[in-house]
Amino acid sequence: MSVSEKASPEAVMDRFAELIGAGDVQGALALYEEDAVFLPEPGRLERGNKAIQAALATFAALRPKITGEIERTVVAGDTALVINAWALTGTDPAGEPVRMAAKSADVLRRRPDGSWGILIDDPWGGGTA
DSSP: OOHHHHHOHHHHHHHHHHHHHTTOHHHHHTTEEEEEEEEEETTEEEESHHHHHHHHHHHHTTOOEEEEEEEEEEEETTEEEEEEEEEEEEEOTTSOEEEEEEEEEEEEEEOTTSOEEEEEEETTTTOOO
């Protein structure tokens, strides 16, 4: 992990978009804490590395381009809340275009090495963009 990724929760969110866009599910998974949870769609909670990996693979299969604009970051000690207005464009397995957009509410935790890991990934937590 680079120094810039260690420096801020926002950098982790940017890196996540890069990795998923490149199809690097393992790299994206490494950004998550061991006890993380992910809500790949409203009302559906995935817990644990295997479940999160499978959900991330579904997103990566879209060959997405993800853009985002961090609207707010609140840090309290070793915990951070990041609100990110994001948009995704991609292609589903049938070749149809896919477009999604919302505001995420993500909670990150500072790791012992100073980097940040995703603890709660709720792409839909801030509502639709």
